[in-house]
Every structure is written in structure tokens, then in C-alpha cells.
Amino acid sequence: MATLCSNCGYPLVYDPLTRRVVCDACGSAFFPEKIEAYDKDFSLNENEAVKEFMNCHVYTCSSCGGEIVISGQEVSTTCIYCGSPSVIFSRISQARRPDFILPFQFGREQATEIIRQRFKRGTFIPEPFRNLQPESVHGIYIPYWLVNVYHAESDVIRGEVGSGDDSTTYYYARAGRIKLNNLLVESSMELSDESSARLAPYDLRKLKHFDEEYMLGFYSDISDMTYGELRKTADARASAVFRTTMDKDIRAHVCRVIDGRSATLIDKNMTSALLPAWFVTVQFEGKPHTILVNGETGKIVCGLPWSKKKFWSLVGLVGGGITFFASIIYFIIGFFFTSGFGFGAVGAAALLTSMIPTIMPALFINLVFFLIGLHFYRKVDRQIKLTQSTDTFRFTKKRQG
Amino acid sequence: MGVVFVILFALIMGGIWGFSIGFFIFSLVLNHSNNIGDKRVSDVPYTSQFEVTSRADKIPHRTEIFQQHIESGMMNLINSPEYRAIMEQSVRRSDDELVSHENNVKQ
Numbered sequence: 418m419a420t421l422c423s424n425c426g427y428p429l430v431y432d433p434l435t436r437r438v439v440c441d442a443c444g445s446a447f448f449p450e451k452i453e454a455y456d457k458d459f460s461l462n463e464n465e466a467v468k469e470f471m472n473c474h475v476y477t478c479s480s481c482g483g484e485i486v487i488s489g490q491e492v493s494t495t496c497i498y499c500g501s502p503s504v505i506f507s508r509i510s511q512a513r514r515p516d517f518i519l520p521f522q523f524g525r526e527q528a529t530e531i532i533r534q535r536f537k538r539g540t541f542i543p544e545p546f547r548n549l550q551p552e553s554v555h556g557i558y559i560p561y562w563l564v565n566v567y568h569a570e571s572d573v574i575r576g577e578v579g580s581g582d583d584s585t586t587y588y589y590a591r592a593g594r595i596k597l598n599n600l601l602v603e604s605s606m607e608l609s610d611e612s613s614a615r616l617a618p619y620d621l622r623k624l625k626h627f628d629e630e631y632m633l634g635f636y637s638d639i640s641d642m643t644y645g646e647l648r649k650t651a652d653a654r655a656s657a658v659f660r661t662t663m664d665k666d667i668r669a670h671v672c673r674v675i676d677g678r679s680a681t682l683i684d685k686n687m688t689s690a691l692l693p694a695w696f697v698t699v700q701f702e703g704k705p706h707t708i709l710v711n712g713e714t715g716k717i718v719c720g721l722p723w724s725k726k727k728f729w730s731l732v733g734l735v736g737g738g739i740t741f742f743a744s745i746i747y748f749i750i751g752f753f754f755t756s757g758f759g760f761g762a763v764g765a766a767a768l769l770t771s772m773i774p775t776i777m778p779a780l781f782i783n784l785v786f787f788l789i790g791l792h793f794y795r796k797v798d799r800q801i802k803l804t805q806s807t808d809t810f811r812f813t814k815k816r817q818g
Numbered sequence: 819m820g821v822v823f824v825i826l827f828a829l830i831m832g833g834i835w836g837f838s839i840g841f842f843i844f845s846l847v848l849n850h851s852n853n854i855g856d857k858r859v860s861d862v863p864y865t866s867q868f869e870v871t872s873r874a875d876k877i878p879h880r881t882e883i884f885q886q887h888i889e890s891g892m893m894n895l896i897n898s899p900e901y902r903a904i905m906e907q908s909v910r911r912s913d914d915e916l917v918s919h920e921n922n923v924k925q
Contacts, residue, residue, distance in 0.1 A: 535854060538851070539851040539852060539854075540847055540848075540851045541847075541848055541851045541852055542851060542852060562917060567901075567904045567908070569892070569895035569896060569901065570895075571872075571887070571888045571889075571890075571891030571892040571895065572888070573877070573884040573887060573888060587875070588876070588877045588878070588879055588884070589873075589875050589876070589877065590872070590873070590874040590877055590884070590887035590888070590891065591870055591872070591873055591874075591891070592870070592871050592872040592887075592888075592890075592891025592892065592894065592895055593869055593870040593871050593895075594868075594869055594871065594895060594900075594901075595866055595867065595868045595869075596866060596867040597866050598866070604917065615855055615856070616855075640916070640917055640918070641916065642916070642917050643913060643914055643915060643916055643917065644909060644911040644912065644913055644914075644915050644916075644917055645913025647909075647917050658866060659868070662866070662868045663868075663870070666870055666873070667875075668875075675884075676884050676885075676888060677888055678888055678889075678892045680892070680895075680896060682901075682905055682908035682909075683908055683909045684904075684907055684908060684909070685907060685908060685909045686907070687909075687917075709855075716855050717854045717855050718854065718855035719855065720852060720853050721852045721854070722852070723848060723851070723852050728844060728848060731840075731844050732837075732840040732841055732844050733840070735836075735839075735840045735843060735844070736836035736837050736841070737840075738836070739832075739835055739836040739839050739840060740829075740832040740833050740835065740836030740837075741832065741836075742832075743828075743831065743832035743835040743836060744828040744829050744831070744833075745828070745832075746828075746832075747827060747828035747831045747832055748824060748825065748828035751824035751827050751828055752821075752824055755823075755824055769827075772827075776831070779831065779834075779835070780834065783834050783835060783839075784838070786838040786839055786841070786842040787837075787838045787841060787842065789842055789845075790838070790841040790842040790843075790845035790846070791841075791845070792845075793845040793846055793849040793853075794841075794845045794848065794849075796849060796853055797845075797848055797849055797852050797853045800852075800853045800856070801852075
């Protein structure tokens with residue numbers, strides 16, 4: 418149901434800028450935690466009945482009576498007919514009620530401006546991404562579990578000592594434990610784990626005790642994670658931290674775990690929290706691209722397509738310049754060297770033979786430059802696939818009405 | 819023939835330098851421009867306590883020795899009183915149950 422203004426009866430909305438629940442009609446503002454308790458009814462009443470037909474959840478808007486189709490996990494939404502913000506209290510039962518909420522720290526206009534300012538700095542970002550309208554930016558609370566994890570792991574690691582021809586491979590065994598407190602595990606299975614993990618960090622000191630009024634005007638889900646999924650995610654995160662920390666204990670470089678076992682225990686005293694994010698979906702070349710913004714820090718998470726023509730033109734232009742100067746240098750070296758042997762086959766052979774010690778390191782350095790470049794190129798490509806992911810698109814599309 | 823060879827040699831070497839450096843520079847620019855909000859381990863907001871319980875350096879490259887180290891390291895960890903104490907406090911629910919406070923309280 419919508420929480421209505423006690424002065425004029427218009428639906429209230431949470432305003433991140435003033436940190437108040439405000440009424441757009443009469444301008445009244447209230448502290449979320451001071452909204453009268455009688456406004457919140459956690460029992461399932463007639464007006465907010467959520468009916469399930471053929472795996473489809475239908476919510477009846479308490480303001481206009483319109484029927485809205487919602488997902489199985491949504492707990493707050495906006496009516497597509499009258500625009501009233503609604504919190505489905507019946508879904509926030511005591512068992513699934515979050516402990517904390519981190520309210521949005523800035524509004525929709527500011528989120529749009531943050532995205533625009535960042536995109537202006539992007540050399541290869543196409544024009545449609547720079548012209549975002551605030552109306553297309555939506556706020557959502559993403560559910561997380563905050564867990565304390567105890568992780569035990571025993572591994573065999575391969576490491577290299579020395580460099581070049583003197584490099585030697587050794588094998589190391591390490592066993593150890595790591596305790597992680599307040600590890601954030603995103604608990605809405607509809608949003609990809611990688612997308613939500615990249616939204617971190619959040620300043621958990623700003624968490625407030627859960628109050629439904631903070632959700633007014635925003636979309637939100639409740640946790641739909643199973644213990645199996647929680648264990649899997651916590652184990653993967655803890656193992657990644659363990660291995661990164663353990664690498665520092667080995668006096669070798671290029672360390673790689675080649676075999677191992679692990680066990681992860683999750684403290685049963687876990688807490689849950691709703692954390693804020695802004696999202697916007699932009700269609701580009703027939704594909705949806707979902708941009709996420711951390712609602713607390715303003716950190717943007719996305720991988721955007723780029724103008725391939727511009728990229729390769731610049732590579733060609735700068736590469737051509739370098740080619741020109743490098744060719745002159747190599748020509749001068751080659752010319753003077755070959756002239757000593759005459760410009761025949763003997764000179765050419767002498768040039769090749771004597772230049773091999775110089776050419777090989779040059780080729781090696783160039784290979785390193787190319788591989789590092791390729792690594793970044795592929796990284797961007799991977800992030801674009803994530804931004805275009807149908808999971809993220811479906812998650813956000815459902816909440817855009 | 820020699821001059822042609824020198825010109826070819828200079829162009830090939832120059833081209834290799836030009837392409838690799840040009841590609842390297844603009845891949846970095848591209849990553850900075852279009853890969854926004856890349857995850858870093860230091861971004862993950864947790865506090866941690868790390869402890870190594872057993873170490874063996876430069877062990878022979880033999881599968882059975884690897885397995886011995888892994889097994890003994892793991893046995894020491896899970897047989898420790900600390901592990902047993904933490905296990906008592908840990909979640910023990912079946913994999914397909916939904917995570918909720920209610921489930922944890924019931925334990």
C-alpha cells in the first residue's frame with residue numbers, strides 16, 4: 418500500500434536530498450522513522466492483496482485500484498497507472514524483513530548528472546549514452562546479506578623464481594584460515610552477482626534500522642537466495658581473498674593454485690540490508706545496455722560499446738607516426754651496416770645475422786605491449802557483455818513498467 | 819637488392835613498433851573510457867583476519883606429495899578446537915532452503 422500524507426492524502430515519496438519523506442502535492446515533509454505506526458499495516462489486507470495467477474503476481478494499487486503485475490520478490494514498486502509509490506507490506510514478513518537499509522544519498526537528477534559527467538570524459542563513448550534524461554533513471558534497493566565467514570583452505574601453489582632464462586618453477590604448500598566480517602553477499606538471484614559485486618563498496622556505517630518509508634518511490638526486492646547459493650558465493654569470495662593474501666606469503670612470482678581443498682563456515686547470526694542503486698537502460702544498436710550507479714557513493718558500473726572506427730583510426734594514426742620514425746631509425750642503422758658489406762646478398766645476410774640479438778629483444782618487448790593491450794581490450798569486451806546481459810536487462814525492465 | 823631489403827626490414831620493424839605501441843596506448847585509453855567501475859579486491863568492504871597454519875616450500879613435483887600436503891593441512895584445520903567451536907555457531911541448513919532470519923533462529 419502507499420503511505421499517504423496526513424495533511425492532504427497524496428502518496429508520499431522518500432527524497433534523498435532532504436532525507437525526508439515528502440508530499441509532492443502540499444509540500445509536507447516527515448522524518449521516515451516518525452511516520453505514525455498506524456500507517457503501516459503488515460497484515461495482508463484486502464486492498465493490498467497479492468494474487469497469484471499462473472505464476473504471475475498481481476498487486477492491486479491502494480490509490481487507484483489498478484492491477485499491477487509484479488515479480489515474486491518485489492516489495493516496493495510504482496503503480497503504472499497513477500504513479501503512486503507503493504510498499505507491499507504483506508511481503509515484508511518478520512522472517513524476511515531486512516535489518517538495515519542504507520537510504521539513497523542523492524536524487525535522480527544528481528545521478529543523471531554523475532553519469533553525464535563521467536561519460537563526457539570517455540573518449541570512445543557513443544553519443545546516445547551522453548544524452549540521458551533524468552526520467553529514464555530509476556532507483557532500486559538491492560537486498561544483501563551481511564555474513565561473517567570462516568574459511569579454511571589447503572593448497573599447492575606453483576610459483577616462478579627468477580626471470581628470463583634463469584627462471585625456475587617451484588611448488589609450495591600452504592594451509593591457513595581467514596575470517597571475514599561483514600562480507601556483502603547480494604541476495605537477489607535475478608541480478609547477476611558480478612554486477613552487484615562491482616557496485617561495492619558501500620559505507621556500512623551509514624546503515625539505518627529498516628523502515629519502509631525509505632522505500633517509497635523506489636523499487637526493491639527481498640532476498641530469494643537459498644543456503645546453497647549463499648555458501649557457494651561466500652566460499653568463492655572468501656577463497657579469492659584467501660588466495661590473494663596467501664600469495665604475499667610465498668617468495669615467488671606468478672603464483673597459481675594448482676590443487677587444493679577448502680571449507681567455509683557461515684555464522685548463523687547474519688544480518689540483511691537493502692542497499693541503494695540507480696539504474697538506466699539505454700538501447701544502442703538494437704541491444705539494451707544497463708548502467709548501474711551506487712546510490713551511496715555515485716560509483717558507476719558499466720562497460721559501454723565504443724566506436725571501432727574511431728579506435729582503429731587513432732591506433733592507425735599514432736601507430737603510423739611511430740612506424741614512420743622507427744622505420745627511419747631502422748633504415749639508417751640498416752643502411753650504414755649493410756653498406757660496409759655492399760648492398761648485395763652478403764650485406765643482407767650480414768645485416769640479418771648481426772641484428773638478430775637486437776631484433777629478438779625488440780620483438781619480445783613488442784609482444785609484451787601487444788599482450789597487455791589485448792588484455793585491456795578483452796576486459797572491456799567482457800564488461801560490455803555484462804552490461805548487455807539479458808539477466809540484468811530483465812531485472813531492470815520489470816521495474817521500469 | 820640490398821637497399822630494398824633494408825627498406826623492407828626498416829618498414830617491418832617500424833610497423834611492429836608502431837602497431838604494438840599504438841594498440842597498447844589506445845587499449846589503455848579504451849579501458850579507462852568504456853570500462854567503468856571495474857571491481858577491485860580492495861573495494862570489498864570487509865575486515866579480515868588471516869593466518870597461515872602450515873607451510874612447505876619447494877616441495878617435489880609429485881601428485882601423491884601434493885595430496886599429502888593438502889590432506890594434512892586440511893585435517894589440521896578442521897580438527898582444531900577453534901574450527902569445532904565456530905562450526906557450532908555456523909549455519910547448518912539444507913541447500914535448497916531460502917535464507918531467512920527465521921530459519922537461523924530455529925537452529
